Amino acid sequence: MVSALNKKLIRELWRLRGQVVAIAMVIACGVATLVMALSTVEALQVTTQAYYDRYHFGDVFATVTRAPERLKQKIAEIPGVQAVQTRITRYATVDIKNFEEPVVGLVTSIPESGQPRLSQLVIRSGRWVSPGRDDEVILAEPFAEAHGLKLGDSLSVIMNGHKRSFQIVGIALCPEFIYNLAPGALMPDDKRFGVLWMGREVLAAAFDQDEAFNDVTLKLLHNVAVEPVLERLDVLLEKYGGTGAIARADQISNWFVMNEITQQLTMARILPTIFITVAIFLTNMVLARLIATERNEIGLLKAFGYSNWEIAWHYIKMMLVISAIGVGIGSLIGMLFGRMNTEMYATLFRFPLLIYRPSAEPFLIGGILSTIAALVGALSSVNSAVKLPPAEAMQPPSPPVYRHSIFTHSRFIRWLDQPTRIALRQIGRFPVRSFFTSAGIALSVGLMIMILQWDDSLNHMAQVNFYQAQRQNVVVGLVEPQATRSLHDFEQLPGVIRAEPMRMVGADFIANNITHRGGINGIRSGKENLLQPVYDDIKQEIFSVPENGLVLSMTLAKKLKLNIGDKVLVEFREGRRPKYSIPVVGIIKTYIGTPAYMNLSALNRLLKERPRFSHANLLVDRKKENELFAELKNTPRVSAVMLKQAAIDSFYDILVKHLMVFISMFTGLAFILGFGVAYNSTRISLSERGRELATLRVLGFSRGEISYVLLCEVAILILLGLPLGCLVGWGLSWSMTNAFGTELFRVPQLVEASTYGAAAVTIILSTIFSAALVRRKLDKLDLIRVLKTRE
Amino acid sequence: MPSTPNDPTTKATLEAKGLTKVYRSGEVEVHALRGVDFALYRHEMVVLLGASGSGKSTLLNILGGLDLPTDGSVHFEGKDFSAAEDGALTRFRRDHVGFVFQFYNLIPSLTAYENVALVTEIAPNPILPEEALKLVSLEGRMNHFPAQLSGGEQQRVAIARAIAKQPDILLCDEPTGALDKQTGILVLEAIENINRELGTTTVVITHNTVVGGMADRIVHISDGLIAGIDINKSRLPAKDLDW
Incomplete structure (x- = not known):
């Protein structure tokens, strides 16, 4: 039997249905954004964690030029290291039939005997490479999908100057490449960048890495601090051309996944707060008005002997019903949005399986927050209703007083x-x-x-x-830095209007007790006609790199607490590894990475080398692009074409x-x-x-x-x-x-x-x-x- | 001198014939008016007397263009508006009718002056708000907000607001219903004054038979019908009314 007061409640809700729906929708938006963000985070976190655990994603990553395999034992002896996996990895040009443009492939070795210790593959179809075969490859699934490549198809890879043909025997995914980003790219492009796995023997032979490796991955024991391991590893790898070890947090694919999770969490804080705040204000406004119109009824109820609490509960119930409607609708919308969101991530992040199966937690949080909001919103009005003495309540309220004012x-x-x-x-x-x-x-x-x-x-x-x-419109990466005079060869390629050299060198920057591992881009000085200028988005103009000194991106300058005129210690991680104290001569605003620039000749001088370049920037006549691509695909010195x-x-x-x-x-x-x-x-x-x-x-x-x-x-x-x-x-x-x-x-x-x-x-x-x-x-x-x- | 129904040369300003009004309240039909013939003549003052629920307010609302009859006709200066559209009714009210209600209905956010100006701004031929307020002896309280005025004063502002447009007809529904006797008489005096000074045709609804004394005609309404009409040979001044 519904009590009279509850009947009143139902009828009031029906009478105010427009407002009830409007408030419920605002609450629903808050709950929806919260559920969306939290459930997406949950899906990403759970999936990533399971993926990492199951397929043994590493904790530390490092590359070297060439280190002997016996070094592996020493690395394994670093305290805290649980497992070591050495590999051979290289960027190489991939030639795919009916695709004109050169494709950058990251060729990575796997043991012929089966799964590596770390960074294991999820074989989606096909099989492992056979021992003794040097023409088999396992392809990353997104790459294969982008080109419509299937098991049994073949493709060519230019390895150390030799074009070799491989047959696809497997399609796989790997926790190291959830987010597939080509070097220097901003967004994944599965058509032009892909990961290829080949037998270790094949790569060792092709890249002169017999009994050697150029990439190492470590798994650490639980609760081991990563920093000391990085330092010790760097010491071990230094003389083999180590460019500095990084922790999992800085591993590019993982970084992007974690960054998305952080973004979703930020969203989960900001958005629901907005909606819930507005919902509080709306419930307050509506309830205050309702109670004002029901003064007589409240007085009457009190005169009949209803207690203050019964009256308060009557109005609180009303707000709770509104909030419950909001939570219900919001949970449904939130699930829908969460699914959309997760599906979107599934196209961006390649997991073997990304299942959207939200737990009760996001919904509970949404429900609790909305209930609190409804109660807070109801508080002051309900309080004023409760405080009304019955006799006064039955009088009409005094008319609103307007006074003379502005x-x-x-x-x-x-x-x-x-x-x-x-x-x-x-x-x-x-x-x-x-x-x-x-x-x-x-x-x-x-x-x-x-x-x-x-x-x-x-x-x-x-x-x-x-x-x-x-x-420029094409950047060509070289296998090894070349003498500047060979730039002429690039100028001669079909369709090339102009070519400009650039050199990228890995370096550590040390200032104010802060070390930053990065690199220096050596480019030509000048403002006009540069293919690779330095653009400062504060002054909104090209910044000419001075003949001497370093130009830092603002982010890097801030990190190292440097101003123009300060000196920074630069330790090069290539060649003879010289160290210099170099003045900062410019700070520019960029949006990607933490670049540092220098004049190319100055950089070469500091490295005590003859003029050399590692990248060629090309301005190309787009009509002759295909001819150029065909040529570049067959140029052994070229490691990547962007x-x-x-x-x-x-x-x-x-x-x-x-x-x-x-x-x-x-x-x-x-x-x-x-x-x-x-x-x-x-x-x-x-x-x-x-x-x-x-x-x-x-x-x-x-x-x-x-x-x-x-x-x-x-x-x-x-x-x-x-x-x-x-x-x-x-x-x-x-x-x-x-x-x-x-x-x-x-x-x-x-x-x-x-x-x-x-x-x-x-x-x-x-x-x-x-x-x-x-x-x-x-x-x-x-x-x-x-x-x-x-x- | 007001025209009277006995004088065949004068035409009625407002004439209603065979008015019926049926309200549907749920499944019950309420017959508020059951065929009323009524005419209002230029400059006269009529008091509609009747018990509560007799249909007098319904009649007033239809005469004032607030409501439409279920059946019958209402002519104002020869034009029938018994089935007029909302826009036509609005114009009729705007141009020709002034209303005074039991509960004043002033706009609380506007001063006395501004409440009157509200009407003078949209009427075709208004008098100045201050003149209207002077007619109800409130020129001294022009800049007061409703909350700063007594009930009688508020009702006089309502009267000033009603007559500022120089309406052809002033319709007052229980104008003294919410007031004590003394204040009520002040309000009736104001109405009387308007009727005499401006010659505004005036209808006052009341259930107080004493008020009938100030009218040219007293129309008795009972059970949705006109039960009888009394004609006063001489009108009593409002200040001499006593109840």
Whole structure:
């Protein structure tokens, strides 16, 4: 048997259904974003961890030029090391039939006898390479898929100058390559970069690594600090051309996966907070109004002998029902979004199996947070209801007191007609509520800006990276640094208009007791006609590298706490490994990596070498590209060919796909938020001022005119909310870009004017939509009933 | 001098014929008016007397263009608006009718002056708000908000607001219902003053038979029908009313 009070509850909820739905939707958005982010994190974390454990992903990674296999024993003796896996890995040009462009392959050795100790493969189809066969290869699954390569197909690899043909015997995945990034690339491009596994013997013979290795992976015992191991390993590897060991955290594929998890967690903090805050304000606003209209009933109930707690519980229940509806809808949407999100990651990250099977935890957190929000929102109004003495409650509330203020006396007010004055004074009379309405609108605008600005910033990042800082269209990496005079050979290649040398050298930078492992790019000095200039996005111009001294990226300078004029100790990790104290002569703003630049000749001089280069930047006539590619595929000195257009295409391809998903999600969320705020605000205004508006109708105002009185107030609050929203959006994007700024990647904070515009228009549309709904109610205003009753 | 129904040369300003009004309240039909013929003549003051639920307010609402009859016709200056659209009714109210209600219905966020200006801004031929307030002797309290005025003062502002547009008809629904006797008389005096000074045709609804004394005609309404009409040979000044 439903009690009378519960029947009242059900009927009140039904009567206020518009507002109930609007608040529930805002709560739902909060829960949805929370569930989406947390469940995605859960899926990524659980899958990654299981994958790493099961297939023995290493903890430490290092490369050398060539180290004897017996060194393995010494490495294994480093305290804390559980397992050592030595390998031979090389970048090589892959030639695939019917694909003109050269493809970069990372050729990695595996024991012919079976799975390596670490970084094991997941054989998706086919089999392991056979011992004694030197023409078998296992291909990474994304690479095979991108080219439609199947078991039994063959491809050619240029190894140490020799073109050799291999047959595909297996297709595999590996925890080391969840995120497949070609050297220097921003986004994965499975058509132009792939991992190939071959028998150790084959690679040892091809790359002169008999009884030797050039890559080592370690697994550490539990609870072993990684830093001391890195140091000891570096010492061991130093004389074999070690370029510095890295921990798992810095391993590129793992870094990207972990970075995504961090981003999702950041999102799980920022977004639900916005929605839940707004939900608190909305429940507070709606409940305060409901209790104001039910003063008589509350007095009556108390007169009948209902206790304060019973009355409080009645209203709290109402808010709990709204919050439960929100949690229900939000959980469903959150699961849907979470699945979409996870599926999107499944295309970006290659796991053997990425299952979206959220646990109860995200839903519980969402439910608890929303319940708290509903209770906090209900607190003050319920308290005021409980405090009402029954006799007083049954009296009508005293009329709202308006006093003379800036809203009555200013010169400006005198220019306004009465309906506009009503709207302005209503705002002045309820400043807190008005502020929260504007703030709610501001948050929805801010949310829109925050998501839309990604498009602006990533575009800007691409613009700077691909166009301002790269004027070439092909970069060729060499197996070994070559004498500068051989640049001429590249100039002679078909379609090449110009060629420019560049040298990349690994180096440690030491300053202020901080060591940074990185490298120096040696490039030509000058501003004009450079294919590989240094572009500073602060001055927005090309920075000419001086004849002497180092130019650091701002991130690197900040990390090492260096300013222009300071000196930094540079320890080269190549050649004779010289050490120098070099002055910093310039600091530039870049978005990718932590580059350091020097004049090419100066760099060669410091290395005590004759002029040499490791990369050639080419400006190519695109009509003759294919001829060039054919030639490059067969050039033994070339280890990798990077095509700018391909990089741009894959950048935008992934960007558009992923950003579109997020932009559509967030537009929906922001729309609902804007709608929820505007609808509740207008609806409450209507409930409070029904009498006033009916009076105006009786006095001869048309429906349009009274709509103006009602909507003018909301419109003013929205107009105030828009610029506030732009500020909020700027702040949100600032905190987001800062939260996501890393050494590898920094997203510039940039909000285009059009983004502010688009965000404002979206939210204005959502408020127009809510205004239209309320306007329909105005048309049904019962003049007579309203006027004949006491307030 | 008001025109009277006995004078065949004068035409009625407002004329209703065969008015019926049926409200549907759930499954129950309420017959609020059951065929009322009623005419209102220029400059006269009519008091509609009847018990609560007699149908007098329904009649007033239909005459004032707030409500439409279920059947019958209402002519204002020869034009029928018994089936008029919302826009036409709005214009009729805006241009020709002033309303005064029991519960004042002032806009709390506007001062007395501004409450009156609300109407003068949209009416075609208004008097100045201050003049309207002077007619109800409130010129001294023009800049007060409703919350700063007594009940009687608020009702007088409502009257000033109703007549500022110089309406053809002033309709007052229980204007003294929420007031004590003394204040009520002040309000009735204001209404009387408007009727005399401006010649505004006035209808006052009340259940207080004493108020009938100030009218040219007293129309008794009972059970949705006109039960009888009394004509006063001479009107009592409002200040001499006593109850």
